[in-house]
Amino acid sequence: MSSSKRTSRDVAAEITDLIIRKLEEGVPPWSRPWRTSGAGGRPLRHSGESYRGVNALYLWALGDAKGYRSRYWMTCRQAETLGGNVRRGESGAISVYYSSFKKRDVHPETGHQVERSIRFLRHYLVFNADQIDALPPYFYAPDEPERPVIPSERQAAIDAFFAAIPADVRHGGNQAYFTPTFDYIQLPSRTAFRSMDLYASVRCHETVHWTGHSSRLARTFGKRFGDKAYSFEELVAEVGAGLCCADLGLPNVLHDSHASYVGHWLSILRGDKTAIIHAAAKAEQAFDYLKSFGANQPEIRQILPVPRAASALAA
Template sequence: MTASRRSNRDVAAEITDLIIRKLEEGVPPWSRPWRCSGAGGRPLRHCGTPYTGINTLYLWALGDAMGYRSRFWMTYRQAEALGANVRRGETGAISVYYSSFKKTEEHPETGKEVEKNIRFLRHYVVFNADQIDALPAYFYAPEEAEIPVEPSTRQAAIDAFFDAIPADVRHGGNQAYFTPTFDHIQMPSRTSFRSMDLYASTRCQLGHWSGHASRLTREFGKRFGDKAYAFEELVAEQVSARICYELGLPADLHESHASYVSHWLEILKADKTAIITAAAKADQAFNHLAAYSGYQSEPAEEEREEADETAPVPACA
């Protein structure tokens, strides 16, 4: 597929339209109780490297919408290089990345020529393994039933992740929230929860904690319902879901967050790039939190441009 054909697609609009549709269906794509195998895990490139940023969120949502069970996505040429073929009539998804070019222009005050780096969104087309015939067996999700994991087998990993984070967590009352003014997380007592898994998943208010002025400096907004407040919730909800996925915790949309769905829809419909920015902020927040304990998720690398269709297929792009 040529670059000129690719450029005709409004990729930011396509991504945002899908997220809006999932929200209107009452199923935020980042709030699934994701498993660690099959379609429940993070989307992977053909070589097994996880996608990052908006590509994770978009391919997750699209895989869920289309009922794909495989985690793997690849280009037409990558499938061919593996001895497989995309089935006739299948529609590809988009995987995005930022490219840039330098532009020289005159400074309005000094009159001197200055060089500016201009970033712009580009994309290439990928297909899920479920749209492709004759791939090696490991690209397809296994048929055997998932084996439930007992909470006790995860407790060491949960404690290692949370205990290293120097957040002030206080217990009492019947609400869970983060207060930026006093910089602490408020939680109901542990005995109020049906399980320690649910306690840990609720403690993912750490997403808000990461954005405090002394850490990542995100704008929280001034009141419920304003756009900055809703955008912060959009970021924090994705951070919470990411922590839950990494640690194998339940990731259902919290009741107190469900009321934000209409505000999220308003933001996404007004700005087609908002979800891309929110996903990047969520990635940054998760990495900040994970750094305290040295937690390592599946190895990932920066999104980068896919090889040109006429070039040799790289080991991983």
Template sequence: MVPRGKRDIAQEITDIIIARIEAGVAPWKRPWRTFAGGRPRRALGQAYTGINSLLLWAIADCQGFNSQYWMTRKQAHELGGTVRRGEPSSPSIYFNTFSRAGQPTLTGESSPVTIRFMRSYSVFNCDQIDGLPAHYYPQPMAHQQAEPSQRQAAIDAFFSPIPIEIRHGGNRAFYSPGGDYVQMPPKANFLTSDHHATTLGHEMAHATGAAHRLAREFGRRFGDKAYAFEELVADITAGIVCSELGLPPELHDNHASYISGWLAILKGDKTAIITAAAKAEQAYRWLCGWSDPDGTAAGGRVPVAVVVEAG
């Protein structure tokens, strides 16, 4: 048994994510389809974010859990529930800081040094707990694709206020850093408008990394793998968008070619998936920050410019 305090939680998380990718199931693409409501949620309903969202998605998919709710043993008890004997817990991580005295200077003074650390605590999916209120035990989702029109209002409300130019035409989807625009094939070329929106979410995620937005730079840390890492961030961001809007998670086919690059990064750096999840969360929050909770344009900001389709 690993001594308490010596648990390598970053490596455990990375191993879980790698195992799901190698099994052909990226945790940010499929597991949320097994239950209604999008992301994993805490006992009081708050959605998990960042690496916890990916981690609990992966565990739910692997274990076949239908409930999107997770809680500690104490929380289960307070709600009248009991964790079944022998049920394994899952880690949920949090970050914190503490200060300690730094090295003294020539004058004998020292400045405090802030240390950031990561810890974990144990949670259980509500499928592992008996006696909870009924809403913690939803029925599994019926695997039926909703008509695009059922989601179109939410799609439009999410994307329309974002101040990034979208051009339609040609047969490629990409973000142009030089022109600062997203290029999309004509909407009619997609199987459904849901698939169009899913691909748009991926390319919009790339656009958030521009220097005048979130200024993502991975070159110094990941070297020649920086491009693949940016694709990983965009893919996770698109998965979050899909989850929140209820869209199908499939992206355009060529993204599968990045999987080997993602695995090389994750196997070489146990904290890479934590960084990717944090950057994806930041990108998603930037994108959704342009809309109010009711889906209307936020704060009088300039709406997205849309160029007429060019055939």
């Protein structure tokens, strides 16, 4: 049986409903205090590749809601190839992607045949490793208790990540923001933060805003979000900061000044079921842009090593 299929399920609505529920619970899935073991870090495919975009957000939120400890997700076929089997009665999660087909129509004015491309969401079902028996051991979270991470153990990677980014960062005062007019990031002094980890977390958020400047990714939302465009940009920055923090092994705490946008985010998501997909894509683009500055620096890497899978299986 093919793992991908067309469906009458409203996939975008299902994803949005889960994200809304997590926001209403006060726990945005991308702001979880991600750990470097157990369920911490981005959800992974069976091959060790990270999920991207809205799939990362959705599987993060679902894994949190279900209490899964493993980061790995895979189809039934992939599990079977690895020697595992999905337990009877387990429900799969949705992993989405865009597909397209060509359609030929007659132009109403010229009468000529015209071809247009129509995009639509498709999905396949994946299962968490915690729903699957007999997989190789590395697919399951270790049982040993987590050890606290000493900040200095990751400080080199954090410093290298920010040092490679050519943003103008200024310190002082008691506010954190990015000003597109003058193109600089303002942060309180480092000593004003309870820890260097929290300083780096807030800096991640403002640096994602920096990527949206007209001279860089030129992130605009036009009439689609109207007077809510500013709140939508905050949503993109919060999701993007979550990706940066997860990659660097940092806590991502919803800052007081950002938490005030939660109500606006809920309004946006309820009014447009595809908004979270759009936000996730923009956040992923910003994260990729930031990582590109340090692409040749070995210090900038994920803190958690990705085990090598037995083979690369197609989804």
